[in-house]
Amino acid sequence: xxxxxxxxxxLLLGGLYALFATGLSLVFGIMRLVNLAHGxxxxxxxxxxxxxxxxxxxDPFTAALIAAPxxxxxxxxxxxxxxxxxxxxxxxxxxxxxxxxxxxIQNALLEGFSxxxxxxxxxxxxxxxxxxxxxxxxxxxVLTFVSxxxxxxxxxxxxxxxxxxxxxxxxxxxxxxxxxxxxRAERLFAKATGIAMVVVTIAALYLxxxxxxxxxxxPARLIYAFEAVIIGGLGSFWGTLIGGIIIGVSQAVGAAIxxxxxxxxxxxAFLIVLLVRPRGLFPRTVG
Amino acid sequence: xxxxxxxxVCKSYGTLKVTDHVTLEVAEGEALGIxxxxxAGKSTLFDLITGRVAVGSGTIAxxxxxxxxxxxxxxxxxxxxxSFQIPRPFGRLTVFENLVVGAAFGAGRSExxxxxxxxxxxxxxxxxxxxxxxxxxxxxxxxxxxxxxxxLATDPKLLLLDEIAGGLTESECRSLVExxxxxxxxxxxxxxxxxxxxxxxxxxxxxxxxxxxxIIADGKPDAVMASREVREIYLGIEV
Numbered sequence: 001x002x003x004x005x006x007x008x009x010x011l012l013l014g015g016l017y018a019l020f021a022t023g024l025s026l027v028f029g030i031m032r033l034v035n036l037a038h039g040x041x042x043x044x045x046x047x048x049x050x051x052x053x054x055x056x057x058x059d060p061f062t063a064a065l066i067a068a069p070x071x072x073x074x075x076x077x078x079x080x081x082x083x084x085x086x087x088x089x090x091x092x093x094x095x096x097x098x099x100x101x102x103x104x105i106q107n108a109l110l111e112g113f114s115x116x117x118x119x120x121x122x123x124x125x126x127x128x129x130x131x132x133x134x135x136x137x138x139x140x141x142v143l144t145f146v147s148x149x150x151x152x153x154x155x156x157x158x159x160x161x162x163x164x165x166x167x168x169x170x171x172x173x174x175x176x177x178x179x180x181x182x183x184r185a186e187r188l189f190a191k192a193t194g195i196a197m198v199v200v201t202i203a204a205l206y207l208x209x210x211x212x213x214x215x216x217x218x219p220a221r222l223i224y225a226f227e228a229v230i231i232g233g234l235g236s237f238w239g240t241l242i243g244g245i246i247i248g249v250s251q252a253v254g255a256a257i258x259x260x261x262x263x264x265x266x267x268x269a270f271l272i273v274l275l276v277r278p279r280g281l282f283p284r285t286v287g
Numbered sequence: 288x289x290x291x292x293x294x295x296v297c298k299s300y301g302t303l304k305v306t307d308h309v310t311l312e313v314a315e316g317e318a319l320g321i322x323x324x325x326x327a328g329k330s331t332l333f334d335l336i337t338g339r340v341a342v343g344s345g346t347i348a349x350x351x352x353x354x355x356x357x358x359x360x361x362x363x364x365x366x367x368x369x370s371f372q373i374p375r376p377f378g379r380l381t382v383f384e385n386l387v388v389g390a391a392f393g394a395g396r397s398e399x400x401x402x403x404x405x406x407x408x409x410x411x412x413x414x415x416x417x418x419x420x421x422x423x424x425x426x427x428x429x430x431x432x433x434x435x436x437x438x439l440a441t442d443p444k445l446l447l448l449d450e451i452a453g454g455l456t457e458s459e460c461r462s463l464v465e466x467x468x469x470x471x472x473x474x475x476x477x478x479x480x481x482x483x484x485x486x487x488x489x490x491x492x493x494x495x496x497x498x499x500x501x502i503i504a505d506g507k508p509d510a511v512m513a514s515r516e517v518r519e520i521y522l523g524i525e526v
Contacts (some may be wrong), residue, residue, distance in 0.1 A: 087419055112420055142345055163398045166380060166387060167388060169377065170377040170380060170385075170388045174377060176375075177375045178340060178377070179358075179410040180393070181363060181389045181393045182363040182364050182389070
């Protein structure tokens with residue numbers, strides 16, 4: 001029973017990692033942009049939710065609803081004004097610029113909020129649990145996992161059932177031809193990053209309500225996100241969820257064996273998948 | 288009335304002149320053929336017209352507006368449609384979705400408005416049965432037809448066809464020519480780069496010959512093909 005509990009907790013933790021990773025996967029899938037500031041943007045969104053909760057006295061879910069359009073605007077402007085200028089054949093400029101952005105965000109947050117750890121208060125939800133057989137499962141981890149699935153279903157609907165999604169896929173296939181078909185790539189990319197920032201806000205909601213955070217934890221979240229995206233196969237949302245689950249379960253199992261092995265076990269699982277399936281578990285087929 | 292006008296257009300890559308003082312006018316409703324040896328600058332000319340490549344000097348006017356510095360997306364929305372010599376379908380989209388993208392973004396229509404039009408284009412280009420096939424899985428002929436269909440979906444005033452008959456069998460080529468002829472008869476202006484001369488001359492009413500980025504002949508197909516310079520340069524016949 002203890003192992004079933006451990007694996008279940010790991011699976012639910014995988015939902016959080018999938019939320020970290022989905023925005024990264026979306027942006028990379030459409031414009032081949034690796035955003036090294038992704039983790040820091042999650043932390044930024046967590047602080048934004050914290051400010052709203054503290055200042056307005058609202059619950060974190062309502063605060064996330066307010067923060068989401070703000071983060072969409074931040075993502076849109078960031079892509080349109082800054083990141084679009086870095087895109088091209090050379091992969092170095094976006095890496096350098098987003099690395100710089102990561103440092104800027106971390107230092108700005110340190111300046112504004114100090115290095116103290118914070119947590120977004122979620123009231124009674126923090127401790128509520130559901131009994132499943134002989135196992136008690138926390139409501140927040142379940143909500144996180146359900147949210148991850150909801151986000152992935154919504155993104156799949158967007159990608160495969162809407163004009164915007166078709167434009168995303170067309171531009172991802174061939175941005176030059178897409179331009180000649182009337183698709184304005186720079187605006188499309190801005191929308192994609194805006195949507196990624198909405199997902200980032202959802203990830204931030206659960207990051208901030210489930211654990212302590214401080215301005216410097218972004219890069220570690222980025223690594224988990226990277227690993228989930230690469231395990232899943234670049235550009236596959238469901239693959240990203242599976243990737244998150246593999247890391248989550250590995251960490252939970254590692255921690256059950258020895259608490260010091262938690263993080264290491266996740267990285268080892270990632271390396272094993274990379275050795276066995278270098279293109280990930282669900283790579284995109286080449287058209 | 289002139290639909291497209293290139294005025295003294297030049298383009299160089301380093302010391303290599305790929306477009307050399309080209310002045311060209313295409314009238315509305317015309318079908319113009321462009322021929323020339325490999326490397327003569329034919330596809331580059333399409334790149335310049337569509338805005339894929341920026342001109343070095345000179346001006347390009349389309350539908351009465353100077354489009355020299357306008358982005359490719361805007362030129363597409365103004366009615367410039369193009370097919371590629373090497374087909375470039377959106378491989379992970381279905382054939383139908385390829386057209387919907389062109390119709391929705393290129394022609395600026397809502398998706399609900401374009402479904403019927405896209406189905407009609409698929410029927411016209413013989414792709415209706417492959418509507419739900421991922422475009423990356425199509426054989427060459429159907430990829431070429433998709434190039435044509437997707438360009439048509441953008442509702443072009445001017446259709447630029449780049450070696451669309453290349454690599455096809457005789458019967459495939461005949462069938463494609465019939466389709467292009469029908470599109471032209473429907474009122475679309477056509478500029479067609481092609482090496483398959485009998486296909487080209489069965490559709491166009493004017494022929495331009497490019498060599499080293501320069502226009503060396505421009506006129507009725509029979510007269511152009513009878514020209515000594517053209518036969519020497521293009522056909523390699525010593526006269």
